[in-house]
Amino acid sequence: MHTHLALLRGINVSGHNMIKMDALKKALENIGYQNVRTYIQSGNVFIDTEEENGASVGFQIKQEIFKVFGHEVPVIVINKQDLEACFKNNLFLKEPECDTKKLYVAFISKELAPGAMNDLKMSMVKPDECQIDGNRIFIKYAVGAGKTKFDQKYIEKKLNVTATIRNWNTVTKLLEMYN
Incomplete structure (x- = not known):
């Protein structure tokens, strides 16, 4: 099963x-x-x-x-390994005084190519930041998810993928539920 x-x-x-x-x-x-x-x-x-x-x-x-x-x-x-990777590979978590209320994860429908970061054109959505990790994008919003251009529609358009975004609290709870 x-x-x-x-x-x-x-x-x-x-x-x-x-x-x-x-x-x-x-x-x-x-x-x-x-x-x-x-x-x-x-x-x-x-x-x-x-x-x-x-x-x-x-x-x-x-x-x-x-x-x-x-x-x-x-x-x-x-799967569970995808959620565990969110905790292992998210470099934003290693920053001093990390504010997890500003952290989100975009789950992507396919593995992203090495050049995907260039395709995102992050200069257009500054000061928001992101890191790509396979089929995930770790997002750190400067202000908040409600006041950004760097949303699921932006990601889907730039990368030609399907994406869905969850806040860090939800990602944490989902991994707890898996366990």
Whole structure:
């Protein structure tokens, strides 16, 4: 049995793509996923399945959400090692007086190429900063997520990927739930 974490992008935000977590849980159980559990309303869903391939799981979840709720929702599936890497590889955490309230992680639909940092054109979003780590981008916002151009849409446009962003508190809680 494999445990996957599905990160749904753009549900229950400002009244758009509304999905109750109980209804989502039931829909995923109906297609055979076991031990389905959610964390907060923003679309963090743990599932257990025999399916090892995360991309396949993400595709099945995306299809079921469209079938049951009528919403086209991007889904990125990660595992425990992805979350652990957030703690091991995030250099912002090593800075003196690190303010974790300004730290976020963008989970990306594919491994990023070595030149991806240039593609982001970070000079356009200063003073925000980022670090690329495989299929993750560690973000440190200067002011906050609500007052930046460096958001999920910006990342998707510059890198031609699907992305979903979680704050550091959520990333921490998700790893605790995995454990």
